[in-house]
Amino acid sequence: MTITGLHAHDEGSQSPGNDSPAPLPHESVNFAHNSERQFAKLLDFYEIEWVYEPTTFDIEWDREGNATQRFSPDFYLPAFDLYIEITTLNQKLVTKKNRKVRRLTTLYPDVTCKILYQRDYLNLLVKYGLEEPSQGALLTPVEAPDALDTRQPPFLGSALTG
Numbered sequence: 641m642t643i644t645g646l647h648a649h650d651e652g653s654q655s656p657g658n659d660s661p662a663p664l665p666h667e668s669v670n671f672a673h674n675s676e677r678q679f680a681k682l683l684d685f686y687e688i689e690w691v692y693e694p695t696t697f698d699i700e701w702d703r704e705g706n707a708t709q710r711f712s713p714d715f716y717l718p719a720f721d722l723y724i725e726i727t728t729l730n731q732k733l734v735t736k737k738n739r740k741v742r743r744l745t746t747l748y749p750d751v752t753c754k755i756l757y758q759r760d761y762l763n764l765l766v767k768y769g770l771e772e773p774s775q776g777a778l779l780t781p782v783e784a785p786d787a788l789d790t791r792q793p794p795f796l797g798s799a800l801t802g
Contacts, residue, residue, distance in 0.1 A: 665690070675728045675761055676714055682768060683717070691716040695723075697751070699743045711740045713753050723753040728761055 666680035669692055676692070683690045693712045700709035713723035727737045734757070741753050756764075 673726070673728070675726050678765060679715065679724075679726055679756070679761070682764060683715070685768070689718050691718065697744055697748060699740060699747060709740075711744055713741075713744075721752060723751065724756055725753060726756045726761060728758040734758075 664681070664684045666677055666684050669677070669680065671677040671680065671692070680690060680692065692715060694716045696710045696712040698707035698709075699711050700707070702708050713725045715724040715726075716722070717724065725737055725741060727734050737755060741755055744751060744753055
């Protein structure tokens with residue numbers, strides 16, 4: 641599924657023939673998880689163009705060369721040439737996602753994919769007032785990065801690893 645969030649949206653823009661504001665990109669996507677919707681909402685707020693699950697990468701093959709495992713990162717940010725995978729799941733699934741991202745970046749060295757972990761995701765929600773977390777005990781302060789990484793959106797700071 642490819643859905644694009646447009647960074648050029650104006651809060652006051654209107655849909656043609658309609659007095660109500662045009663929906664933000666995150667409002668017109670059926671995300672697999674609420675965490676993805678909230679992340680898209682944050683990207684929309686900062687007017688960062690995004691694409692939801694645009695690319696599926698083959699990461700394992702059988703002896704005949706048929707793909708046996710594929711990986712579709714959650715978001716692609718064209719301005720940063722960066723894929724982002726969000727994980728707010730249990731540790732067993734986090735380990736599987738870590739392995740998939742390592743495999744992806746090994747097989748496709750020109751692809752940059754970062755993982756946004758649960759604690760970092762929750763910190764972003766609280767910091768930007770998007771939603772109250774239900775797991776407050778997991779929160780830790782978000783530290784400002786020492787130097788801005790131009791390959792990721794600055795509001796993410798050190799939240800992304802991978």
